[in-house]
Amino acid sequence: MAITPPSNRLWWKEPIQAIELGWVIIAFLWGLFMFFFMIAWHFIGDQNLSNETYRITPEAFEDKVVAFAEEYQKKDANGEPVEEAGVPVVVPPEGGDVYMLARLWEFWPVLELKKDVPYRFHLSSTDWQHGFSLQPTNINISVHPGYEHVFTLTPTGSGDFGIVCNEFCGIGHHSMTGRIRVVE
Amino acid sequence: MTSIEHGAVPAAGLPAEFRTCRFTGLRIEKNAETLIKANAVTAVVFLMLGGLMGLLVALTRWPAVQILPAEWFYLMLTGHGANVLLFWIIFFEIAVLYFASAVLLGSRLAAPKLAWLAFVLMVAGALMANYAVLRGDSSVMFTSYPPMQASHWFYLSLIIFAVGALLAVVLFFATLVIAKAERTYDGSVPLVTFGAITAGIIAVFTLASGAIILIPTWLWSVGLISGIDSLMYKVVWWGMGHSSQQINVSAHVAIWYAIAAMVLGAKPLSEKVSRMAFFMYILFLQLASAHHLLAEPGLSSTWKIVNTSYMMYLAVLGSLIHGLTVPGAVEAAQRRNGYDKGWFEWLTKAPWGNPAFSGMFMSLVMFGFIGGISGVILGTEQLNVLMHNTIYVPGHFHGTVVAGTTLAFMAGTYLLVPLLFQRDIIWPTVAKWQPYFFGLGAGGISMFMMGAGTLGVPRRSWDISLTDAPHVFEFPAAAYLMMGLNGLSAILAAIGGVMFILVIVATILAGPKLVGPDAKLTFPLHDKGREAVSTYGSEAHPKLPGTIVLVTIFFTCFVLYYFVNWKYLSELWLFN
Numbered sequence: 001m002a003i004t005p006p007s008n009r010l011w012w013k014e015p016i017q018a019i020e021l022g023w024v025i026i027a028f029l030w031g032l033f034m035f036f037f038m039i040a041w042h043f044i045g046d047q048n049l050s051n052e053t054y055r056i057t058p059e060a061f062e063d064k065v066v067a068f069a070e071e072y073q074k075k076d077a078n079g080e081p082v083e084e085a086g087v088p089v090v091v092p093p094e095g096g097d098v099y100m101l102a103r104l105w106e107f108w109p110v111l112e113l114k115k116d117v118p119y120r121f122h123l124s125s126t127d128w129q130h131g132f133s134l135q136p137t138n139i140n141i142s143v144h145p146g147y148e149h150v151f152t153l154t155p156t157g158s159g160d161f162g163i164v165c166n167e168f169c170g171i172g173h174h175s176m177t178g179r180i181r182v183v184e
Numbered sequence: 185m186t187s188i189e190h191g192a193v194p195a196a197g198l199p200a201e202f203r204t205c206r207f208t209g210l211r212i213e214k215n216a217e218t219l220i221k222a223n224a225v226t227a228v229v230f231l232m233l234g235g236l237m238g239l240l241v242a243l244t245r246w247p248a249v250q251i252l253p254a255e256w257f258y259l260m261l262t263g264h265g266a267n268v269l270l271f272w273i274i275f276f277e278i279a280v281l282y283f284a285s286a287v288l289l290g291s292r293l294a295a296p297k298l299a300w301l302a303f304v305l306m307v308a309g310a311l312m313a314n315y316a317v318l319r320g321d322s323s324v325m326f327t328s329y330p331p332m333q334a335s336h337w338f339y340l341s342l343i344i345f346a347v348g349a350l351l352a353v354v355l356f357f358a359t360l361v362i363a364k365a366e367r368t369y370d371g372s373v374p375l376v377t378f379g380a381i382t383a384g385i386i387a388v389f390t391l392a393s394g395a396i397i398l399i400p401t402w403l404w405s406v407g408l409i410s411g412i413d414s415l416m417y418k419v420v421w422w423g424m425g426h427s428s429q430q431i432n433v434s435a436h437v438a439i440w441y442a443i444a445a446m447v448l449g450a451k452p453l454s455e456k457v458s459r460m461a462f463f464m465y466i467l468f469l470q471l472a473s474a475h476h477l478l479a480e481p482g483l484s485s486t487w488k489i490v491n492t493s494y495m496m497y498l499a500v501l502g503s504l505i506h507g508l509t510v511p512g513a514v515e516a517a518q519r520r521n522g523y524d525k526g527w528f529e530w531l532t533k534a535p536w537g538n539p540a541f542s543g544m545f546m547s548l549v550m551f552g553f554i555g556g557i558s559g560v561i562l563g564t565e566q567l568n569v570l571m572h573n574t575i576y577v578p579g580h581f582h583g584t585v586v587a588g589t590t591l592a593f594m595a596g597t598y599l600l601v602p603l604l605f606q607r608d609i610i611w612p613t614v615a616k617w618q619p620y621f622f623g624l625g626a627g628g629i630s631m632f633m634m635g636a637g638t639l640g641v642p643r644r645s646w647d648i649s650l651t652d653a654p655h656v657f658e659f660p661a662a663a664y665l666m667m668g669l670n671g672l673s674a675i676l677a678a679i680g681g682v683m684f685i686l687v688i689v690a691t692i693l694a695g696p697k698l699v700g701p702d703a704k705l706t707f708p709l710h711d712k713g714r715e716a717v718s719t720y721g722s723e724a725h726p727k728l729p730g731t732i733v734l735v736t737i738f739f740t741c742f743v744l745y746y747f748v749n750w751k752y753l754s755e756l757w758l759f760n
């Protein structure tokens with residue numbers, strides 16, 4: 001005979017073991033807890049990724065960033081504009097709008113921010129997708145062309161912070177970096 | 185139905201040849217057998233190719249070694265992802281589907297000619313993908329996010345492969361229908377087949393999503409469509425990319441149950457609970473695959489929270505249930521087999537020298553502790569920002585798909601090969617040690633990549649010293665150490681992989697023939713194994729103190745790690 005008869009045809013009538021039932025209940029409650037904790041963090045936590053996003057053409061975004069950089073570029077003692085590795089260093093007004101552009105293969109421009117001051121951060125790409133990865137604090141946000149992502153960012157530490165690209169963006173991916181400097 | 189009286193006799197005009205397996209008593213049809221062999225062997229070939237690429241990738245990411253130049257690194261990484269995640273896994277899954285339908289139900293395979301067509305399409309797609317990647321103009325990673333563009337061969341190859349796989353899945357369902365119509369089994373399908381059905385249903389959804397996104401992308405690559413929205417692509421692509429991981433989970437959980445049944449005679453604690461857990465995968469497979477999109481702009485928090493959790497992580501609940509019922513079934517069976525002393529005699533006296541069992545149990549433990557816990561953390565809306573796209577992510581999924589799925593499939597192969605090729609495992613000592621090498625290596629790469637990721641190391645990056653970068657940034661020394669240890673673990677995993685391929689290929693070609701009535705398997709099956717795997721019915725009221733201890737340890741780790749990550753999150757810069 002090909003198939004031995006089933007040990008119990010009515011398997012759905014067999015009792016559930018107590019140990020199984022107990023675990024199902026614990027796991028169920030834990031799942032509920034994790035669900036509500038995500039919601040709760042929107043009220044009790046200070047790290048929630050903003051939902052504010054606008055459609056924008058890469059050209060329009062680039063114009064905004066260039067205008068921003070020209071207006072607020074840092075000047076040295078002689079009144080000369082300051083650059084770092086050929087990239088302008090920009091000191092935006094405290095609490096104001098800040099723009100950053102991701103493109104093959106750099107984050108532009110360099111920003112100088114004040115510690116504990118909230119800035120409205122605008123982030124987009126003008127070509128492919130990139131990954132905004134702020135180090136060493138380890139904040140990681142995707143960057144898309146055509147979408148301007150706006151969030152409020154408040155630095156809580158000071159010093160030099162690196163931005164590393166962590167979305168694969170072609171052969172220069174591993175040399176795509178940027179910088180944010182935070183001063184007290 | 186008029187053919188009912190004929191029982192298992194196939195309909196007229198459709199000659200089907202059966203043999204009865206000496207060790208399991210299963211009726212195996214010739215076409216089914218040949219197709220399972222073909223798909224499984226092809227799977228192993230792609231594992232070999234993809235595994236070699238994985239080793240080169242890992243050695244390149246070891247900063248002190250950095251074996252490949254940058255272009256080759258990105259090329260090999262694309263090839264690695266495609267060959268292992270798509271080709272190795274899916275070819276093997278097709279073999280599992282045919283096994284769980286035709287063999288376990290003692291039925292003939294529906295439309296063997298079409299099954300060969302499916303096989304040929306899949307092989308053609310897989311070869312074409314390798315051609316596209318090796319040409320050097322398709323190093324876009326297997327996710328191929330636009331606007332970055334690969335050669336049109338690349339997208340076309342994946343479409344052809346998906347069509348072949350979809351056809352195979354359809355034949356799996358057709359085989360179930362035939363088995364039912366020809367009454368080759370009685371009552372409900374066995375649990376292992378039920379798990380395979382889960383995998384099959386999810387596969388249909390997955391392959392359809394794949395087609396929906398890859399066909400327009402292909403048209404774009406040949407210039408017929410002007411652009412693909414990068415965010416829309418990601419949403420639909422992950423409808424395939426994520427759900428296909430749920431296929432892997434369903435398939436390897438089915439294999440865990442099958443191995444526990446065949447080697448130890450284990451039965452599920454209760455059919456009802458185990459089946460419900462599989463059913464949850466179908467209902468809550470996270471259609472939108474939102475947890476890959478938590479760090480994207482343009483999607484609302486509500487959408488993210490609802491779609492990662494469906495109010496309470498129901499798909500995760502399914503896995504948590506299997507996490508108790510599988511070791512529980514093992515413990516119950518072992519106690520019945522006479523290892524009833526203390527809390528853990530069932531585990532210490534388990535057949536650790538049998539690679540099917542050791543591979544299965546390590547897969548279970550590592551899938552839960554490494555892949556499972558880290559997956560829930562990554563899938564939590566806010567916590568994702570801590571490690572999105574860092575190398576923590578590959579660390580997590582090497583825990584699920586390598587230490588979990590791949591190890592389980594390897595373990596299953598030690599049972600499949602002797603039964604189908606009727607040859608005994610040729611080098612038992614190599615086979616015995618193989619799961620330990622591979623398991624340790626796979627566990628190592630998972631953990632060390634996760635460790636490096638928490639230190640900010642990006643994924644898919646050739647050089648973390650950022651030597652050519654305009655603005656330097658120094659990763660901590662510990663990150664370099666982790667990447668070095670990752671390289672060492674990769675070597676260990678590769679040795680395990682080579683051992684596996686050698687033993688399996690040599691066994692198929694030259695293993696001692698299992699002929700004659702007193703032929704014996706080196707790694708024996710349980711007397712009740714056949715009954716346990718291809719019928720149903722629950723274990724009778726056992727006491728399971730060992731399983732309770734294991735699950736308690738697991739749950740404690742889970743909860744602690746969950747809160748540790750919230751603590752890290754709370755220390756980040758503020759953003760909202």
Ligand code: HEM
Pocket residue numbers: 235236238239241242243245261262264265268269272273325326327575578582585586590629642643644645673674675677678681
């Ligand atoms: C010898 C065994 C293996 C080793 C040493 C290995 C190592 C690696 C390494 C180092 C990476 C690169 C991480 C990065 O730079 O982002 C990687 C990526 C990956 N691996 Fe493996 N792996 C192995 C086996 C497997 C298997 C069996 C699978 C699937 C079943 C797999 C699936 C993947 C996938 C999907 C990626 C991501 C590719 C991408 O980012 O596009 N690996 N692997």
Ligand SMILES: [Cu+2]
Pocket residue numbers: 103105129130131165166167168169173176
């Ligand atoms: Cu980039």
Ligand SMILES: [Cu+2]
Pocket residue numbers: 130131165166167168169170172173174176
């Ligand atoms: Cu990049």
